[in-house]
Amino acid sequence: MEFFKTHKIKIVNSLFIILCGGILLFLYNAPEETTAFLPHDTNHxxxxxxxxxxxxxxxxxxxxxxxxxxxxxxxxxxxxxxxxxxxxx
Ligand code: HEC
Ligand code: HEC
Structure with a gap:
């Protein structure tokens, strides 16, 4: 318990950083945008x-x-x- 008390902030901070890293990795790996862009042609x-x-x-x-x-x-x-x-x- 004593250990947890003195290290609580560090632990919470570490978890937060790991979480942020996870989110970044997730976004980085997201699929490329596939929806068709507005075409460049006489209609558009x-x-x-x-x-x-x-x-x-x-x-x-x-x-x-x-x-x-x-x-x-x-x-x-x-x-x-x-x-x-x-x-x-
Ligand atoms: C919520 C997102 C979204 C919106 C809003 C949207 N579209 Fe789309 N549209 C798509 C997706 C996804 C596809 C199929 C994948 C692709 O783009 O090739 C598509 C396909 C198309 C296609 C191609 C169909 C084909 O046979 O290749 C046309 C044309 C199109 N949309 C026109 C429009 C027009 C005009 C509007 C507004 C009235 C519109 N879209 C609004 C997402 C959207
Ligand atoms: C004068 C007619 C006309 C108007 C107005 C028009 N389109 Fe289109 N559009 C077409 C035709 C025809 C095609 C299919 C052939 C082509 O790709 O040009 C098409 C294709 C598309 C595609 C599919 C492109 C692809 O790569 O598959 C999208 C997206 C699209 N239009 C969006 C729009 C949006 C958004 C608008 C309004 C801002 C719009 N169009 C207005 C005639 C039109």
Whole structure:
């Protein structure tokens, strides 16, 4: 018990450092980002010019809504904010 009392802070600090290391390692090993980026082509170039994501996203549906030229696949995740996932880079 005496040992624990005098070393408590050191032990807690060590555990904390180990925990931080673990989290860093976990993030470092995370898979690469795989979601498709916004393409650079004539359909999409104009969206790179629009600063606000919210503005830019307004017209994605003109082509990507169902029944349009490039409808989203059925298993597409919830799609409210296109450019949060499909980044412009
Ligand atoms: C004028 C029509 C049109 C508009 C508007 C449009 N797209 Fe597209 N998009 C396409 C077509 C056609 C394809 C499939 C062929 C291709 O990759 O260009 C496509 C493909 C994509 C892809 C897949 C790229 C890949 O690598 O598989 C993403 C992501 C995408 N669009 C996102 C968006 C977002 C986000 C918006 C709005 C900011 C948007 N598109 C607006 C026509 C459009
Ligand atoms: C929550 C994240 C998320 C959001 C929001 C989102 N998508 Fe996607 N989208 C994905 C993922 C994941 C895929 C499938 C993996 C990939 O990108 O190749 C995908 C695939 C696509 C594809 C390619 C389909 C194909 O057949 O290759 C298009 C086009 C697309 N999304 C357009 C959009 C549009 C337009 C919006 C907004 C209306 C949108 N996405 C919003 C995550 C998202």
């Amino acid at each position: 170039n104009r969206f790179f010019e629009i600063k606000s994501k919210k503005e830019a996203e307004k017209t994605c549906g003109e082509c990507h809504d169902s029944g349009k030229v490039a409808p989203l696949p059925e298993d597409h995740p919830p799609k409210y904010r296109c450019l949060f996932c499909h980044k412009r880079a």
